[in-house]
Structures are given as structure tokens and as C-alpha cells.
Amino acid sequence: MTTNEMSDKKIAIIGGGIAGASIALCLSEIGLQVDLFEKGTSLVNGPPICHLHAGGNLYREIPDKQCITLLKESIEALRLYPDSVDYRPTVIAIPQQDAGQPLDLLPRLTLLQNEYQKLIEHDVNNQVLGEPGDYYRLFELEELQALALLDEKKVPETAEQWMIPFAKHVDLSLLKFPVVLVQEFGWNVFRLGATAALSLEKNELCQIHLNNKVTKIDQDKQQKWSITSEENGVTSTHEFDYLINAAGFKTGEIDDLAGFYRQRLVEFKAAYVTQWQGTEGLWPEVIFHGVRGTPEGMAQFTPYADNLVQLHGMTDEITLFENGLVANAENSSQPKLAPELLRKIDVGWLNQEITTRGQRAIAHLSRYIPAFKEATVTGKPLFGAQQIPGEDANLRAAGVSFENNNYARCEIVKASSVLTCADALMEKLFEIGFVDKSAIGARLFPITHSISDQAITERSELYTQQRGYPIALAYRNIKQS
Template identity: 50%
Template structure:
């Protein structure tokens, strides 16, 4: 029994390693490089960065994120995230607290079920609330090179944020970072060594109960082609409603802020000039910025949908050119400058940051018609699995669902793979070296391949 996977992003690569570890004969087709798609910067362990999604989705994201950390511990920055609500935002911090308490209890139940699930620290430390008086006290503290306590993580925020621009309480939550370059390094070192990857564009067709990919015959087909998933569906005459959205984040450097930061989120209404501002730290003063406005991360014509004639939402050509050929330097710089300005409304001294000219960008597919959807179920046809990942953490549940389907259809020996020994055996040093090489080869600062903070609190 042979399985073909189309697409070597975080989804296709993870599923390939998962199935290979079960002894499945798998071949992965990827036109470009492994794990090189849309920007990934955090897990969404509870979905606290998105106010719009349902509690059910938040709980699903929490559970999937915990599995993801156990699968890829060497790609995780174990540092918390601060969530703040601006004074001119229509939301209130209290709106988030009830959900946080539910998520904390869900996390506690998961640890009771399996102690290895304690990867987000102690349940009682899942989140903590800070009022203005608390931050005023922390503002007087010295910065800590290697924060060990929740209060130590809050010191940079207290020192540099305009505390009059936000509502209280401010929330610190155990939402960790994910490093796309380290994920790429892990995938390449394992899959290339096993000769599982074919670096070629996949052409697919059906012949009886078999799938033909580039002239080879397979028994089972997995569509993990990202925003091009609809092209595969069209070739096989499957109908599927979906959206595709082009988004970008911007890489900047700030020499003054070269110390250990948490991630910071300033909430805002998506698509408006006051859209969410997101500040993701890397090593040595490198930051990744999102601004959920139409002149920073979002684009006026960046959200498109499938239609009756095709399952493939067609992005305007200028986005396809960005994906295939890269950005014009002037546009990359102007959007990065706007991202810096957007963040500087809350962290004034951040205005002196320097832009780089290679954004993190890509097209994200979303099944159905709900652009706010974040937790996604896998979908199946006969001997065909369709993986439309909106958030990277969902790949573990998708891989598990496919393994169960293969067990049912072909009788493979099924066992849930939460940890894969070959991934865990890779040393941090080896991954860092490879990740820095990948970052440099793609035009990004080498420091983006390093872990910003890697101590896992027990």
C-alpha cells in the first residue's frame, strides 16, 4: 500500500513523518522547499488572540497545541504572550477572563489524563491578570536576561508600553511561539534522509481505484497543497467551497530592544485602521510584526472565494507573483514601516526599528465561507484526504485522523503518535545550525533560526 502526499508545508511534512513512523510507504511531492508557506509565529493554545472564534474552537486549539508541542518541542519558544485591550477598542479585558478560566480547567483535565500534557507550565499559571498598579511597580524592576517567573516576563512590557493607552487588567497567558525555520530544519533532516521527498510539481489523475501522481500509482492520496488545494480538487473533479486569504508579516530589527521579550498582542477590530497589533520576538533584537489592517498584514483584494466552476479560489496575479518571485523592495519597506508605526502607538520607543525587505507571507486556505474559522476538521473522499490547515497546531489531529482511516481501509497497525522518536532525537544544536542556514537561504536574518527562549517551565 502506497500513499502520496501533495504539498510539503507543515501539514504535508508532519503527516509524512507521522505515517512513516507507522511503517507506511509514503512519498511527498513538493515543488519548492519544505515548510516554506505562510508565516507561523505562535500556537494559539486556547485561541486567546482571536475574540471572534467560538469556545469549542478555543478548546480544540488548546488540545491540538499541546499535541504539537509534544511532537515538535525543539521548534517551540517557551515564552508567554501578553494580551492587552486598547482604550479605544470596543472590547473589554473582562470579556476574555471567563474563557481563560474554562481553558485553564480544560488544561488541568488534560494533565490528569496524561501527565506528559503538562507542557504549558502549571495549570494555575496558565494565565495571570495585571492591573495598572502592578505594572507601575514592575516598571521599576531591572530587566531579566532569562525570565523565570510570570512577573519577570512582564517587566519589558511595563517599562516600554504606554500604560495610559490600554484597559485593565492586562492578561499574561501561556501561549508559546513556533519557529517556522526550525520546523523546516526538522522536516528536511528527517524526510530527505529517508528519500521520501520528491521536489517536483505534482500532476494528479485517477485510474480505477488508484491515484496517479507524476506517472506513479498510489493507493491513497493526501491533499496538503495549501492554497493550491483547489487545483488538486479540480483535477480530480471534487467540489469544495473554500476561501483563500493572502497575508503578510514584517521582519524588523531593534538594537535597543535586544533582550528577552514575551509576545505581545494589542487587540483591535480586524480590517480597520485599529486592527490588532502583534509583536513576536526572535533572538538578538529581531521582531516579526503583524498589523491586522488593510495596509499592513491584510490586503483590499486579498480574500477570494471558490465558485461554481472551480474549487480553487483565484488570487489576483500580483499576489501570485509575490509568492513565486518575491516582493518589490519598496512595497515591502513601506508596509514594514507602517507596521512599526502601528506598534509604536503602544510601545513608543519601538519607532526607531529598522526594516528588512523580506516579509513572511503566503496564502492561507480556509474551508467553507467563514473567514474567522481557526480550528478545522479534516475531510475525506474515497481513499482521499483533504487537509486544509488554518492553524499549524491542527496538523497532529489531521495526521491521526488519516492514520485511523488507513487502518480502517487497509488494515495498517494504528497507534496514536504524540511523540516521534526521530524528531525527539535531533539535538537543539543541530536543529539551530540547519534552521539558521534555511533562514539565510530564504533571505531572512540568521537569528530567526535560533530559539528566543527555550526553557520549559515545569
């Protein structure tokens, strides 16, 4: 199939989050005409993304198979969006009161290390997490006590140097040993959105329709889709050969408009933006494991530029919410979030809510990092709702589902799953004669990789300001050397 033949087919994507924007990027780069409909004012403006999940080590409860999938998908996503990644490791620590044991993590870490080696042997370009032998490193109490005596480094270069601030400022008496340093990197949602938007704007085959709310969906006997959307009170209708539902937590609403049913969950979460002047060097990300939904839920410390720290506390009083996880009813594909949660999404947070939950997050982390009690809440949370297909709230690796009517749903839970979703879509589009087989699994993104780091930074700055966040969230602590 020639490029001209491919570009005769018109694809509609509803939803400009990480899934919709990335699918639009992939399909337009191989020569398909794509129209992307997004009801918001910019792309990739959804649930908080802060972590690449290169192995899923934050989640003890998920099976090894999902962890292997997340490792592979994270490497692919990093290769697609290298300028959106913060190249700093993550520390996994087990508190004394937790029932888990540090050495319980070892079989999974070893498995992931071996899988990473295999991926590099398959394609040397997959070596984006450092040397396979350095995928993880264990630190015993005695070594951390010695590191605590050293000066922190402005730009750490070794595993030991990354651990110095952890060793100096964490109350080590509260932890079990060893602790783990693993090559799970940070992921910046603002830089991610900027990269996708700049790439799509540069591609003549993609038309971006911002501020467009889809209000009606019809299909004729030839399986052509008719999509009606509204922008500033003005409606317009377009016809397409294929429809991709990538509407995030509103995926069920699009299913309802299209006449399909799908069982799913929706979960509302929030992370809190704080500022802390407490140390001299760059920190790794730090995870203190805990049981989700209890007062001892996982605590997550995610450092950004200019002393900003994003916090998760997996308790009902911080990141999780009462009635924040809901399933759909039999008469609709869309789960119904509580009105107070929808108000946060559609209108905004009350100042008191921001202060109260943000201070709880600071208190949750300062149990382990005592000096962190001096941190302050800085602006509104990073928040949103995510869909989870099916009934398993612990599902982390998910992709795409299909109907027989030239209709697909991109149902990712973690942002790194976007290329797996794209590959499955291309397989389906090949089956129905829309693309050439050579397009499946292609990892060539000449337009995307032509975008400069400076352009990404400038657009990221714009997004942080438009969305009301500190401009420092547009920057990375560490660039790839």
C-alpha cells in the same frame, strides 16, 4: 496487521508545507511508505507561523469550542516539535479605544485553564505549558507601575519578570486593565521545517520529491492513483494506493486535477521583520486587541533572537490586503488571488512595497510602544496564502475531509492542527485496511525525537539563508529548561 503488510501500501502526499510534512512524518513513523511531492526547494515554506495558539486567545471572535480544540492541538504539536518552540509567554492588552473589556476574557481563560488541567490528568506528559494554575495571570495598573521601576532581566524566570519590559516601555495610559499574561508560546517556522525535513530524510520509508510540480492525476478502476510530476523539465509517473492533498492554498488546484469540487476561501497575509535595539531584556509576545480590517486592527509584536521583532497589524494597509480574501467559483475548487498577490508569492516583493508596509507596521506598534518608532525594516516579509475550508473566514480549527476514492484533503488553518488531521487520516486508513488500529492516536515519534537541537539549528540557519531572511530567525530566545 504486521509492519510489512502496512508498508506494502503506498501513500502519496502532495504539498510539503507544515501539513504535508507532518502527515508524512506521522505515517512513515508507523511503517507506511510515503512519497512527498513539493514544488519548492525545501519543506515548510508557506504562510508565516509565529505563534502556537495554545488556547486561541488572539481571536476574540471565535467560539470557545475552537479555543479548546486549539489548546489540545497546540499541546500535541509542542510535544511533537519541542525544539521549534520559543518558551515565552504572551501579553493580551485591550486599548482604551477598543469596545472590548479585559474582564470579558476571564471566562474563556478560566475554561482553558480547566481544560489544561484535564489534559494533564489524562496524560501527565501534556504538562508542557507550565503549571495549570499559571496558565494565565492578571496584572493591574498599579502592579505594572511598580514593575516599571525594576531592571529588565536577560532571562526572565517569573511572570513578573516577563512583564518588566512591557511595563517600562508600553504607554500604559492607552490601555484598559487588567492586562493578561498567558502561556501561549512562540513557534519558529524555520525550526519547524528543519525538524520535519531532518526526520523525514532519516526515515527510509519516506521519499521526498523536492522541485516536483504535480501536473496530472488519474485513477484506475482498482482505485490506484497515478501521479505525474515534473522536475526541471523531466516528467515521471508513480502509482499509489492513497492520495492526500496537502497543497496549502493550492489545494483547489489538486482537487481540480483529481476531479473533485470543494468550497473554500484563500487569504493572503504578511508579517514584517524589523530590528529594534530598544531594551535590555527579553520581551514576551504582545497582542494589542483591535477590530480586524479597521485602522485599529490587532497589533502583534513577536520577539526573536538578536533584537528581531516580527510584526502583524490586522489592517488592510499592513498584514491584510485589498482583495486578499477570495472564494472559489463554481467551476473550480481553487480561489483566484489577484495577480499582484500571486506575483509576491511566485516572483517576490518590490523593495518599495516592503519598505512602505514595514514602516506602517512599525508605526502601528509604536503607538503603544513609543520607543519602537526607532525600529527599522529588515529584509522581506514573512508571507503567504492560506486556505480556509468552507465559507467562514473566522474558522481557525480545521482538519481533514475525504472523498470516497482513497482521497483526502488536509485542510488545516492553524499549524497546530496537524496531529488532529493525522489521527483522522489514520482512522480512515484503518477503515480501509491500510493500518492497524494501534496506530491511531499513537504519539511515539522515535526518529523525530532523535534529531539533535544542534542539527535543527544548523538546518534552520540554512533555510533562513536560502529564503533570504536574517539568520537570527533560526534561533530561539528561550530554550525549555
